[in-house]
Amino acid sequence: MSVYLYSRADCSLCDKAEALLAEGGFSKRYEKIDIETDLELLQRYGDQIPVLFKEETGEKLAWPFTASQVRTLIDG
Numbered sequence: 001m002s003v004y005l006y007s008r009a010d011c012s013l014c015d016k017a018e019a020l021l022a023e024g025g026f027s028k029r030y031e032k033i034d035i036e037t038d039l040e041l042l043q044r045y046g047d048q049i050p051v052l053f054k055e056e057t058g059e060k061l062a063w064p065f066t067a068s069q070v071r072t073l074i075d076g
């Protein structure tokens with residue numbers, strides 16, 4: 001899997017992003033990563049989460065994003 005949702009625990013915006021992803025049918029098309037488990041990710045995204053990141057292209061979507069934007073990112 002090459003699409004990641006950077007998030008953290010107790011993040012209401014992250015919860016909203018995950019709900020949007022579930023409603024859009026993307027639940028199995030990304031991997032959730034808690035940025036607090038990686039110092040580099042925490043420094044890079046600490047105040048920007050949630051962020052969707054596509055490893056293959058380096059593309060990012062910062063919240064707020066739409067299901068249409070997610071589809072474009074994932075399906076390219």
